[in-house]
Amino acid sequence: MERKGLIQVYTGDGKGKTTAAVGLAVRARGHNLKVCYVYFHKDPEKWEYGEHRVLEKLGVDVFGFAKKHPHFHKEIDPADIRKECLEGMEFIKRIYQEKKYDVLILDEIIISLRDGFLKEEEVLGILDSKPEDLELILTGRGAPEKIIKMADLVSEIKNIKHPFDKGIKGREGIEY
Amino acid sequence: MERKGLIQVYTGDGKGKTTAAVGLAVRARGHNLKVCYVYFHKDPEKWEYGEHRVLEKLGVDVFGFAKKHPHFHKEIDPADIRKECLEGMEFIKRIYQEKKYDVLILDEIIISLRDGFLKEEEVLGILDSKPEDLELILTGRGAPEKIIKMADLVSEIKNIKHPFDKGIKGREGIEY
Numbered sequence: 001m002e003r004k005g006l007i008q009v010y011t012g013d014g015k016g017k018t019t020a021a022v023g024l025a026v027r028a029r030g031h032n033l034k035v036c037y038v039y040f041h042k043d044p045e046k047w048e049y050g051e052h053r054v055l056e057k058l059g060v061d062v063f064g065f066a067k068k069h070p071h072f073h074k075e076i077d078p079a080d081i082r083k084e085c086l087e088g089m090e091f092i093k094r095i096y097q098e099k100k101y102d103v104l105i106l107d108e109i110i111i112s113l114r115d116g117f118l119k120e121e122e123v124l125g126i127l128d129s130k131p132e133d134l135e136l137i138l139t140g141r142g143a144p145e146k147i148i149k150m151a152d153l154v155s156e157i158k159n160i161k162h163p164f165d166k167g168i169k170g171r172e173g174i175e176y
Numbered sequence: 177m178e179r180k181g182l183i184q185v186y187t188g189d190g191k192g193k194t195t196a197a198v199g200l201a202v203r204a205r206g207h208n209l210k211v212c213y214v215y216f217h218k219d220p221e222k223w224e225y226g227e228h229r230v231l232e233k234l235g236v237d238v239f240g241f242a243k244k245h246p247h248f249h250k251e252i253d254p255a256d257i258r259k260e261c262l263e264g265m266e267f268i269k270r271i272y273q274e275k276k277y278d279v280l281i282l283d284e285i286i287i288s289l290r291d292g293f294l295k296e297e298e299v300l301g302i303l304d305s306k307p308e309d310l311e312l313i314l315t316g317r318g319a320p321e322k323i324i325k326m327a328d329l330v331s332e333i334k335n336i337k338h339p340f341d342k343g344i345k346g347r348e349g350i351e352y
């Protein structure tokens with residue numbers, strides 16, 4: 001199968017970024033592509049036992065870094081989160097060297113950048129050094145101009161209407 | 177688990193509507209919810225053997241209506257497509273009566289509406305008669321104002337940048 005891997009970005013303030021990334025993983029697995037799903041700032045207590053478990057069942061390798069975000073865990077030292085994000089960067093570089101995967105998803109990595117846990121040049125370095133055949137997918141609201149410029153495909157998911165705005169709380173299996 | 181089913185709409189011209197719906201199906205299955213995935217205007221020759229197969233493996237029931245769109249199949253009579261879309265409507269009403277599912281996804285049903293195969297009042301009727309506990313998800317570009325007004329959650333996926341604009345063709349396992 002001829003393919004040159006592109007860089008895809010799913011950003012914006014609307015619901016659907018992570019679910020789109022999960023859907024891409026499913027589509028790729030449907031064609032027997034090898035998929036690695038790396039998530040940042042997702043609390044496994046909430047998340048891992050939903051999508052995570054199902055993705056693993058489908059043969060997707062799933063890894064998480066900086067699992068606790070200070071927004072939800074006030075006790076966390078931001079310096080520790082930066083350290084964990086940098087471990088994620090090293091992990092991605094190893095993935096690049098191994099050339100084991102066709103698709104690499106970096107879910108919410110744009111949040112690491114937006115919230116200052118990663119520097120722009122660090123994330124741009126990851127985009128710049130991507131192996132040619134690898135499809136790279138980044139998600140997270142607030143993608144900066146330089147990331148958008150380097151990406152081949154960018155979808156902005158805009159919140160037109162959200163039940164949270166009406167005070168409806170997140171529901172297990174639907175929102176997380 | 178307390179839940180009152182909402183109406184979610186994924187619209188807009190960007191990539192990510194169907195993948196978001198597939199991701200929602202995965203999330204729901206991760207929590208053992210019962211999911212039905214109904215698609216319109218998707219050619220099974222291209223599509224069914226990717227997402228379709230994987231979703232079925234996860235225990236999602238998948239059904240397709242009006243599988244050939246005149247945009248790709250010039251020989252198709254639009255009257256036949258309308259008939260098949262109406263069969264889809266009848267199918268949805270049976271789903272409502274059976275109360276077997278927690279989540280019902282109607283992928284690209286907004287295209288049926290946009291392209292005149294379904295009337296606005298027919299689709300609004302489906303929204304209006306939704307069983308209270310059922311989570312209903314609609315996708316397709318060009319959602320009209322009345323649909324947006326009836327929905328609880330609306331994400332507009334905007335195309336900021338797309339490789340097709342540069343002449344890069346759809347790739348198996350990535351775009352379809």
